[in-house]
Amino acid sequence: DAMVIQNPRYQVTQFGKPVTLSCSQTLNHNVMYWYQQKSSQAPKLLFHYYDKDFNNEADTPDNFQSRRPNTSFCFLDIRSPGLGDAAMYLCATSRGRNEQYFGPGTRLTVT
Amino acid sequence: AQTVTQSQPEMSVQEAETVTLSCTYDTSESDYYLFWYKQPPSRQMILVIRQEAYKQQNATENRFSVNFQKAAKSFSLKISDSQLGDAAMYFCAYRTGNQFYFGTGTSLTVIP
Numbered sequence: 154d155a156m157v158i159q160n161p162r163y164q165v166t167q168f169g170k171p172v173t174l175s176c177s178q179t180l181n182h183n184v185m186y187w188y189q190q191k192s193s194q195a196p197k198l199l200f201h202y203y204d205k206d207f208n209n210e211a212d213t214p215d216n217f218q219s220r221r222p223n224t225s226f227c228f229l230d231i232r233s234p235g236l237g238d239a240a241m242y243l244c245a246t247s248r249g250r251n252e253q254y255f256g257p258g259t260r261l262t263v264t
Numbered sequence: 265a266q267t268v269t270q271s272q273p274e275m276s277v278q279e280a281e282t283v284t285l286s287c288t289y290d291t292s293e294s295d296y297y298l299f300w301y302k303q304p305p306s307r308q309m310i311l312v313i314r315q316e317a318y319k320q321q322n323a324t325e326n327r328f329s330v331n332f333q334k335a336a337k338s339f340s341l342k343i344s345d346s347q348l349g350d351a352a353m354y355f356c357a358y359r360t361g362n363q364f365y366f367g368t369g370t371s372l373t374v375i376p
Contacts, residue, residue, distance in 0.1 A: 184362055193353075195366040195368045196309075196366050198363075208362070243309065245309075250361075252297075252311045253311075255308055255309040255310070257307075257308045
């Protein structure tokens, strides 16, 4: 089945230690998104790629970076995680203006 | 700025009954899309229903239907014949271009 896959599902990192979360999709969608979702809150868009074009939200901290080496894969890099970065990170894809398809998320714990 | 407001943080419904979740949004755009997403506890977010702003007819998907009032910028979700599996966080979302905006969510409890 076509889907959005996120690895790992759970990630523990130390304060200040760089961490990378990955997302892959078999839907061949041209748009990929990264969201941060804290407990009982709405997902907050960090950035998205429209094809190869990177679009950063104005309030996304510089600590967060992203790479999209090809259509199928997208990575979220957190250069120096702080305690406040502990959250669920959701990857989503869409084709054009259609609805988003979400991955299962990666729960990040910062110790 | 586009905003999405869900004024009901929590709702409950008796199994087999009907419940309506409210959502309002603010936009100056004329071309946009509205969605309801469901996020069960510790599970993946999935699409429940979508509505194109240019369509006057309210979208329906089996037991799920919307009441889209464009002039009032209102987009409520009605769940009929509620089932235990409907228990989840429901998010209203608005899309224009490639920008998505989510509401803060409504936690729905289904009482057996």
